[in-house]
Amino acid sequence: MASLSIENLYKSYGNVDVLKGINLEIEDGGFLVLVGPSGCGKSTLLNTIAGLEEVTSGEIRIGDKSVAGLPPSKRDIAMVFQSYALYPNMTVAQNISFGMEVRKVPKEQREAAIKRVADMLQIGELLNRKPGQLSGGQRQRVAMGRALVRDPQVFFFDEPLSNLDAKLRVDMRTEIKRLHKRMGTTIVYVTHDQIEALTLASKIAVLKDGYLQQFGTPAEIYDNPVNMFVADFMGSPSMNLVPASVKKEGEAIAVTLQDASGADFDLPVSDPGSLGDFVGKPVVLGIRPEALTDPHGADRTSDKVVERQCMVDVVEPAGSDTFAILHLGGKQAIARMRANAAVNAGESATVAFDMAKVVFFDPATTERIR
Template structure:
């Protein structure tokens, strides 16, 4: 049985419906990331799990127990906020122990818990300092320590890394993942950063305008998006989405992509041909990740359907370990991810290898996946 169950959850503010029937179930020990653009309802959903926001309809259950009417202090959860929310007049040790003190935990137990958590977070040398004497990353560790010291059933993180610089964000991301692997406690984590979602999660819920778009593992979300929004939102650079027409040529099902001033580019659809049988003669959106378009020598040798094609190179962007190469297909800029030493130059032609095993197809009208 699922440990955290969100059952047809609805939230209204007046006549405005912010969450529109969210259904999510996760097992104990899972790392669930709620991801989506600003205003999609992810922080509201987290607040409802925490008990900081009332539920209009539906249920939240933790460990099989309905918690809708329970006060936040009775839900056995701990929350880490974006703003750290530390008491400025208290030392690090006092901040971490404050919740335990309010619950009447004995001093010796509080001190033992603070020592355990500070060692885990490597902040033992900071225990006597005040928050004003800490860096942003150190403050976030203290905020995490205050949550960890309670040993709750569920940890809730509300965009905890958004105030940190890029390098520190990566470092803290690694720390959070390491902590989860060590503790095995259920975590619900809100972010608008899809890289954070992909690297941290065991399961991802993608939200848009209060509607759950897709729920699954990071690999499922990334490789098998159910609609155009998920395909475009998840991934950096995002998935190439190119208008194309499905045709049958010499017994093969292909997609034809328009090119300015030259013949169309036709790509064999390979294993997707059967699913595309009902789309012959129709327009589709071809979705293909940048890493599935490479230089010929960098193509996946295990792929069943790789199509080599010569294309005009618009832009070359060296990125250290990779080279991003931009061409134009179907009236769209298409990004390929090639090897760092790929022999490509802007304003010239080059060989591109399209791994069609990785291609997905969407209906342009409904934006839903068709193959």
């Protein structure tokens, strides 16, 4: 395994810039997830790191070695593709060992490697089957096994779970996380699924239109988004982004929101930071659904919970939670409440706002107000 460093990376196709000054670094044994909407450049970034695409400019280092200009075979990497890319006429064992055969690895070593990864991935009983006899999850395990026998410095996963059904995606996500913990390998993982990113990563890189929007731990990305795009993209349900205005009474700062009827109500801001520069101006208040809840579901360790009356538009029971759709500032907002919260559609309910978990954005620039 090895660290990975990317410095000022650009990639263009003719006059079209696809990657625009990417800077990233992941430590030995780290799990880097590249996430973003379709067309953001994440797969192109993965391909440039792997050597499948040439960079226009910039530096890529695996460990302490620059890999500029090196083909994939010289970068000591292994890839797991979305399509599995298994040979249909070969057995599972032959698929796993094919790369070793090409490299003239002795038969005894090949058999030992097959057994090692088969035990690790619990596919020992599948070794004599062909891909057409396997389920999607089994094929994915075989594709992972083929990469694991390489024992490379870095593993690359290109949307490996996108072809699986919802339950199997969850199961395989757990399997990949368990595998990473057991082996301590460095992994670069591409997905458009932000839940995969949050649950798997030690570091997340959020991309949009070829630009790196934010790079940090899952907690940093989720709790402290740098702009409205990251706030809206990361999390399910995503962060509520509510139009508001800033007011000052004496030394106190508050934000004013509108309820469903258009009436104003204020929320105090105990730690305004730079928000004082926006007095009399519009801002966007960001609050996660779990910080907008029923009074009994609010964080009991927080001393900044404020209760207000809000009209409930729609109630969505979801087993362990109840989601209440409110209208704040002329926009829909989602409150995550307890399963047995006493809320009804068309009625007013007491809603707790945890102001310790609120963030603010400049609507003109969409950037976070610090």
